[in-house]
Amino acid sequence: MKIAVLPGDGIGPEIVAEAVKVLDALKLDLHLQSAPVGGAAYEASGHPLPPATLELAKASDAILFGAVGDWKYDTLERALRPEQAILGLRKALGLFANFRPAICYKELTHASSLKPELVSGLDILIIRELTGDIYFGQPRGRRSAPDGHFPGAEEAFDTMRYTRPEIERIGHVAFQAAQKRSKRVTSVDKANVLETFQLWKDVMTEVGKQYPDVQLDHMYVDNAAMQLVKEPKRFDVVVTGNMFGDILSDEASMLTGSIGMLPSASLNDKKQGLYEPSHGSAPDIAGKGVANPLATILSAAMMLRFSLGQEAAAQKIEAAVQKVLAQGLRTPDIYSEGTTKVGTQQMGDAVVAAL
Amino acid sequence: MKIAVLPGDGIGPEIVAEAVKVLDALKLDLHLQSAPVGGAAYEASGHPLPPATLELAKASDAILFGAVGDWKYDTLERALRPEQAILGLRKALGLFANFRPAICYKELTHASSLKPELVSGLDILIIRELTGDIYFGQPRGRRSAPDGHFPGAEEAFDTMRYTRPEIERIGHVAFQAAQKRSKRVTSVDKANVLETFQLWKDVMTEVGKQYPDVQLDHMYVDNAAMQLVKEPKRFDVVVTGNMFGDILSDEASMLTGSIGMLPSASLNDKKQGLYEPSHGSAPDIAGKGVANPLATILSAAMMLRFSLGQEAAAQKIEAAVQKVLAQGLRTPDIYSEGTTKVGTQQMGDAVVAAL
Ligand SMILES: CC(C)[C@H](C(=O)O)[C@@H](O)C(=O)O
Ligand SMILES: CC(C)[C@H](C(=O)O)[C@@H](O)C(=O)O
Numbered sequence: 040m041k042i043a044v045l046p047g048d049g050i051g052p053e054i055v056a057e058a059v060k061v062l063d064a065l066k067l068d069l070h071l072q073s074a075p076v077g078g079a080a081y082e083a084s085g086h087p088l089p090p091a092t093l094e095l096a097k098a099s100d101a102i103l104f105g106a107v108g109d110w111k112y113d114t115l116e117r118a119l120r121p122e123q124a125i126l127g128l129r130k131a132l133g134l135f136a137n138f139r140p141a142i143c144y145k146e147l148t149h150a151s152s153l154k155p156e157l158v159s160g161l162d163i164l165i166i167r168e169l170t171g172d173i174y175f176g177q178p179r180g181r182r183s184a185p186d187g188h189f190p191g192a193e194e195a196f197d198t199m200r201y202t203r204p205e206i207e208r209i210g211h212v213a214f215q216a217a218q219k220r221s222k223r224v225t226s227v228d229k230a231n232v233l234e235t236f237q238l239w240k241d242v243m244t245e246v247g248k249q250y251p252d253v254q255l256d257h258m259y260v261d262n263a264a265m266q267l268v269k270e271p272k273r274f275d276v277v278v279t280g281n282m283f284g285d286i287l288s289d290e291a292s293m294l295t296g297s298i299g300m301l302p303s304a305s306l307n308d309k310k311q312g313l314y315e316p317s318h319g320s321a322p323d324i325a326g327k328g329v330a331n332p333l334a335t336i337l338s339a340a341m342m343l344r345f346s347l348g349q350e351a352a353a354q355k356i357e358a359a360v361q362k363v364l365a366q367g368l369r370t371p372d373i374y375s376e377g378t379t380k381v382g383t384q385q386m387g388d389a390v391v392a393a394l
Numbered sequence: 395m396k397i398a399v400l401p402g403d404g405i406g407p408e409i410v411a412e413a414v415k416v417l418d419a420l421k422l423d424l425h426l427q428s429a430p431v432g433g434a435a436y437e438a439s440g441h442p443l444p445p446a447t448l449e450l451a452k453a454s455d456a457i458l459f460g461a462v463g464d465w466k467y468d469t470l471e472r473a474l475r476p477e478q479a480i481l482g483l484r485k486a487l488g489l490f491a492n493f494r495p496a497i498c499y500k501e502l503t504h505a506s507s508l509k510p511e512l513v514s515g516l517d518i519l520i521i522r523e524l525t526g527d528i529y530f531g532q533p534r535g536r537r538s539a540p541d542g543h544f545p546g547a548e549e550a551f552d553t554m555r556y557t558r559p560e561i562e563r564i565g566h567v568a569f570q571a572a573q574k575r576s577k578r579v580t581s582v583d584k585a586n587v588l589e590t591f592q593l594w595k596d597v598m599t600e601v602g603k604q605y606p607d608v609q610l611d612h613m614y615v616d617n618a619a620m621q622l623v624k625e626p627k628r629f630d631v632v633v634t635g636n637m638f639g640d641i642l643s644d645e646a647s648m649l650t651g652s653i654g655m656l657p658s659a660s661l662n663d664k665k666q667g668l669y670e671p672s673h674g675s676a677p678d679i680a681g682k683g684v685a686n687p688l689a690t691i692l693s694a695a696m697m698l699r700f701s702l703g704q705e706a707a708a709q710k711i712e713a714a715v716q717k718v719l720a721q722g723l724r725t726p727d728i729y730s731e732g733t734t735k736v737g738t739q740q741m742g743d744a745v746v747a748a749l
Contacts (some may be wrong), residue, residue, distance in 0.1 A: 122586050133543075152508050152623050170543065173528075173554060177541065179589045184557045188488075188526065192557040195593035199528060199554060202539045202547040229637075231477050234534045238550035264641045265648040268507050268623065282584075286619045286641055293620040 040069050040347050043099040045076040045092065048121055049320025050330035050383075051105025057332035057387030058103060058339040061359075064391045065352050067343075072099075077107025077121035077320075087124040096128055101346035102313040103339060104128075106320035121320075129169050134305040134313055135205070136212045137167040137284065138341070141271075141291035144300060146364045147373055151296030158271060163291055164216060165277045167284025168209040169305055172235075173199040174281045199235045201280065206239050208308070210246035213278035217253045220275055225256045227263045227279035227287065239280060260287070267291055292317045299331035299372040302338035304345055312346040314338040328382045331370035333360055336390055359393035366393075395424050395702050398454040400431040400447065403476055404675025405685035405738075406460025412687035412742030413458060413694040416714075419746045420707050422698075427454075432462025432476035432675075442479040451483055456701035457668040458694060459483075461675035476675075480668075484524050489660040489668055490560070491567045492522040492639065493696070496626075496646035499655060501719045502728055506651030513626060518646055519571060520632045522639025523564040524660055527590075528554040529636045554590045556635065561594050563663070565601035568633035572608045575630055580611045582618045582634035582642065594635060615642070622646055647672045654686035654727040657693035659700055667701040669693040683737045686725035688715055691745055714748035721748075 044059060046052040062069060074080075074092040081087045087107070096102050107121035117123065128134065143151060143161035151158045176198035184194035210226075217224045226243040228236035240257055247255040258266065260283045266273060267287065271294050279287060292298045301317040316334030324330055340356035343349035367378045368389050374380050381389065399414060401407040417424060429435075429447040436442045442462070451457050462476035472478065483489065498506060498516035506513045531553035539549035565581075572579045581598040583591035595612055602610040613621065615638045621628060622642065626649050634642060647653045656672035671689030679685055692715060699708035723744050724733045736744065 117586070117592065120586065126587070152512050154507060154509060157507050174587055175542075176551070181589060181593065184555070186532065187530075187555065187557065189557040189559045192559050193593070194555055194557040195589040195591075196531070196553055196555040197588045197590050198551055200539070200542065200549055200551040202542065202544040202549040204544045204547050229640075231472070231475065232481070232529055233552045234536065234550045235552050236550075237472065238536065238548070261640045261644040264619065264645040265653075268645060268648040283641075285584075285616045286638075289616040290619040290623060290645065293623045298620075 041099040042069055042071045042342070043095045043102045044071050044073040045096070045102060045104045046073065047077040047105040047107040047320065048079055048109050049106055049322040049325040051107065051320055053328065053330050053383050054316065054332040054335040055103060055105040057383060058335040060387050061336050061356060061390050061394070062339055064394055065355065067349060067352060076104070076124045078109050078112050080124065081112070081119060081121065087119060087121050088127040093127070093131055097132060100311060101342045102128070103342060104313050104315035105335065106316065106318070108320045109322045126174070128313055129305060130175060132311060132313070133170060133307040135168060135170040136209060136306045137169040138304040138306070139165040139167060139288040139292065139317060140301060141165065141295055142301065143295040144297060144364060147297040147300065149375060150373060151294060153271070153294055158294060158296070161271055161295060163271065163274045163277060164220065165284060165288040165291055166209065166213045166216060167288055168205065168280050171201050171205045172281035173197050176200040199233065201235050201239055203238065203242055206242040207246055209278060210243050213276055214246065214250040214253050217276040218250065222252055223254045223256070223275040225258050225263070225274055225277045227258050227260050227277060227283055229260050231259060236280070243278070263287055264290060267294060297373050299370065300333050300337070302334050302341050304338070304341045306345060310346050312342060314342040328384060329371050330383050331372050332383050332387050336360060336387070355394055356390070359390045362393040363389045396454040397424055397426045397697070398450045398457045399426050399428040400451070400457060400459045401428065402432040402460040402462040402675065403434055403464050404461055404677040404680040406462065406675055408681070408683065408685050408738050409671065409687040409690040410458060410460040412738060413690040415742050416691050416711060416745050416749070417694055419749055420710065422704060422707060431459070431479045433464050433467050435479065436467070436474060436476065442474060442476050443482040448482070448486055452487060455666060456697045457483070458697060459668050459670035460690065461671065461673070463675045464677045481529070483668055484660060485530060487666055487668070488525060488662040490523060490525040491564060491661045492524040493659040493661070494520040494522060494643040494647065494672060495656060496520065496643070496650055497656065498650040499652060499719060502652040502655065504730060505728060506649060508626070508649055513649060513651070516626055516650060518626065518629045518632060519575065520639060520643040520646055521564065521568045521571060522643055523560065523635050526556050526560045527636035528552050531555040554588065554637070556590050556594055558593065558597055561597040562601055564633060565598050568631055569601060569605040569608050572631040573605065577607055578609045578611070578630040580613050580618070580629055580632045582613050582615050582632060582638055584615050586614060591635070598633070618642055619645060622649060652728050654725065655688050655692070657689050657696050659693070659696045661700060665701050667697060669697040683739060684726050685738050686727050687738050687742050691715060691742070710749055711745070714745045717748040718744045
């Protein structure tokens with residue numbers, strides 16, 4: 040089994056190193072190969088997703104990804120900015136199904152902005168469509184406005200698009216995920232305003248009929264953004280488009296108060312996947328040895344489960360992470376009085392020891 | 395001064411009646427005229443925004459709006475659904491500047507989902523562009539996909555668009571609002587993905603140069619959705635597009651825990667405005683006399699301030715609302731132990747008495 044290891048920028052290399060350490064300790068038959076991505080790749084070769092990195096990713100069963108981005112690339116033209124690497128990988132590999140769990144760990148409930156009773160035991164799975172919508176829709180660009188409020192003025196535009204089969208396939212992913220959980224799906228749309236999300240809602244309703252054991256609700260995106268704050272535990276599986284999913288999955292992960300713990304997976308229809316922490320590259324703390332590697336380690340567990348068919352090994356990692364939390368070990372982002380503050384490497388070592 | 399009173403559906407008529415009572419008590423020279431809108435108008439005449447209602451609105455200095463919508467209209471074709479009335483009014487009157495304060499009242503801090511220290515004293519002003527973006531962008535519709543992942547498949551699409559002058563005018567509104575507050579503006583975009591919001595960011599930066607006394611920050615929409623949960627008090631004035639503003643303003647209002655208190659204003663360049671509570675039509679509690687009229691009463695205060703040039707009267711209403719809160723009067727949505735539960739009319743009467 041081949042794994043492409045793409046550490047990227049900021050804290051990426053540090054946290055990925057710990058996840059690799061954990062994978063090594065499991066003594067599975069994995070072939071890991073590293074390549075530059077993001078700002079690091081741009082520095083080395085002038086492009087955030089060099090052809091060799093893309094080829095390696097395509098030829099691998101899974102990608103273990105750190106994080107990309109840094110303020111210093113803000114002035115580059117868009118095509119060269121670090122985040123284009125991640126958009127490029129999603130598109131080139133067809134990684135349409137993004138799994139973003141928002142889990143509130145018992146030991147970390149106090150870290151949430153929300154009152155403990157609202158988030159204790161929280162376990163939401165946001166499934167975001169990742170290769171369609173306004174992210175990739177053509178046409179897009181700048182032009183002289185052909186009509187509207189200011190005809191002839193300089194205008195920028197993008198196109199939101201979804202086809203029926205794109206909605207169907209992410210729908211099936213969501214309903215099948217719900218069958219393994221509490222059998223509830225909330226589909227988030229804006230059908231009251233957007234043609235695209237009227238089709239989304241219609242198709243979700245149709246797909247839902249094939250899963251009579253799963254209860255389907257529809258919710259407008261503005262209401263979903265409110266209900267996540269008001270009563271997050273009312274949600275179980277949430278399925279939505281690329282743009283709304285970007286916003287809601289970040290909102291949901293922040294509700295837990297410990298985004299440094301949250302993994303993510305992005306899969307295509309061949310179960311090839313890209314696995315990365317939900318948090319970013321945090322350039323402000325890069326190189327200081329204080330970043331939390333647990334989200335990346337848990338992403339490696341998702342990788343073993345979803346792309347490599349190693350359920351037992353995945354569970355081993357998850358149990359080890361639970362154990363280090365129970366032992367009271369905490370990186371600074373999740374530290375609280377009465378627990379033991381550790382650095383990135385110590386945390387990785389502790390997970391290995393707990394395996 | 396002419397005011398169009400559009401009560402609408404659900405709790406709309408009850409809460410608007412209390413706001414009208416308060417306006418009457420001020421004994422200003424106001425000419426109020428009512429008309430049906432939303433589901434009520436559809437029932438009466440087959441359209442949610444009948445021509446007579448639209449004409450009345452156009453001929454008025456301001457519109458006092460209740461709320462529209464009910465589940466029972468969910469199966470109507472989109473053009474006949476209640477919310478089309480509000481979209482239609484925004485478009486026909488050019489109400490491009492939406493003011494959505496998210497204020498956490500001292501007496502109601504405990505009602506927030508968030509820990510009290512994170513929201514006490516919260517006072518954010520979200521300024522949402524309201525007549526552009528993907529809400530109104532043409533072309534839009536259904537078709538056979540011309541290209542993409544599934545060429546030939548059934549596809550729905552919408553167009554996100556902004557012209558430079560549209561961004562400029564909402565930018566000026568935001569910077570001028572900030573000059574009267576803490577002199578900070580956060581412009582929310584998704585310039586890392588969308589052409590439209592790269593232009594948005596560029597133009598905001600340019601407009602900001604005309605306001606050297608105001609500090610401008612840029613934030614991606616996904617990060618803004620997170621920061622609102624993590625540290626809401628870091629925000630003062632937030633300016634963003636129609637779609638992102640829809641989501642973020644609802645998220646922000648829910649953070650306060652008392653959306654029943656939050657007014658809103660939608661203005662055009664002639665200071666004509668539509669004033670409505672931030673909450674919806676709540677059909678589940680309609681007609682029970684328990685709805686909170688304060689958001690609508692505070693919307694009437696905004697109307698006096700922004701469209702009718704009656705700053706003193708606006709302040710009178712706001713002081714009266716503060717007073718009834720201090721007296722411990724609460725409708726059920728904001729009730730807590732030790733306070734006095736009152737109904738919609740009693741609350742309206744109490745505000746009149748406090749004037
Ligand atoms: C970096 C950016 C392009 C990306 C996105 O918007 O999808 C990120 O926010 C994410 O959610 O993975
Ligand atoms: C009813 C709907 C069309 C509307 C919107 O999306 O603008 C509402 O959510 C709002 O925010 O006023």
